[in-house]
Amino acid sequence: MKITIESLALQAASANKLRLFLDYDGTLADFAPSPDDVLPDKELIGLFDDLVSMQNLLPAIISGRRLSHIQKLLPVKGLLLGGTYGIELLLPDGKQMNAFPYEKLRPTVERLEPRWRSLISGKAGFYLEDKGWSLALHGLRAAKAEADIAFLSALTIVMEEIADPHFRVIQGYRFLEYAPVVANKSKAVRKVLDEFTPGDAMIIYIGDDDKDEEAMEVVIDSGGYGIKVSSKPEKSRAQFTIHDPSGVRFWLRRLYSASRSGADN
Ligand SMILES: [Mg+2]
Structure with missing residues (x-):
């Protein structure tokens, strides 16, 4: 049976471990005229408060923004955050590491x-x-x-x-x-997979641009899934497409509710 975006959510909700990579701008939030115009979004923070409570989920946000800015946009404990395309990594335990001085x-x-x-x-x-x-x-x-x-x-x-x-x-x-050169999402994803992700984890990457496409290839080559956020057909190795950030939020809510109903069973 062909796997659909819906069945992917169900499969992800019941995976033993799920490493979920997400971009921020254009993926979780719509673009603003200038990057500083983007303010913390209560709805999105609430969604991540729910997601981090999932037993199996290992969420990682990898953005081109500075780490300090991503921390302000998503002040949620338990996230792995990558700033400046992953050159700055903040682990869920609060430890920070930089790929270069x-x-x-x-x-x-x-x-x-x-x-x-x-x-x-x-x-x-x-x-x-x-x-x-x-x-x-x-x-x-x-x-x-x-x-x-x-x-x-x-x-x-x-x-x-x-x-x-x-x-x-x-x-x-x-x-x-x-x-x-070291500020590179695919390098960051490789590092997170090698050092902070169990070998048997299901891996999903959700992103919208060409930097995400590079990083998604690492995930797909490791047996994972790519979800391209795009409102028009684009050349991508991603197996799935979601139209826009509100569609991504809907899918994440679906993932969360599927994990809840799984937990109740
Ligand atoms: Mg983006």
Whole structure:
């Protein structure tokens, strides 16, 4: 019988152990005009308060946001949190580990910050996000012609002036980020699977973008399941698709209620 998204929830609810990876923006919460506009969401926090009470569940949120910001958005005990694409990991017991020394990476971000800032000064619709470990330029609300010039110039500055072998460029739609090479969701997922997940655990990854796609491949290659969050057909190795963040929340609630009814039986 073909497994459906519904039967996946039932199977996950009754698995001995379930390692569940989740992205945040675009997966658990809708995108905001700028990343700082996203505030803690009571409904989502309540959902995770319920989920962490599940006996079999090992939840991990891996985000491009800083760990400190993810902690504010999801102040729930028992979660494994990965910030800056997993370079910063906070284990459920409160122990924090970084994949690389912050002081070795920060000077490059500080050299780049004024250069990118000068590109967008006085221009509307841009947002420069200093994530500590990395620097991200957002231009979703900028005029197209200005955005085209600014992003090309930003890339040129990185290549000509700030090239640091410890960093890589992450590109998206009107988005450019200069981030450490070790800030990589698939590396973070590999580490969490190898070091903090029982070998017989069922594994599921839910995410919406290309960074998630990379990480999802690690999960699928390990025998797990990928759920792509997308409202349109996209090339993905994920076995399942959910339309949008409210659909993800619905599925997580389904997972929780299935585990409850299993516990009552
Ligand atoms: Mg996302």
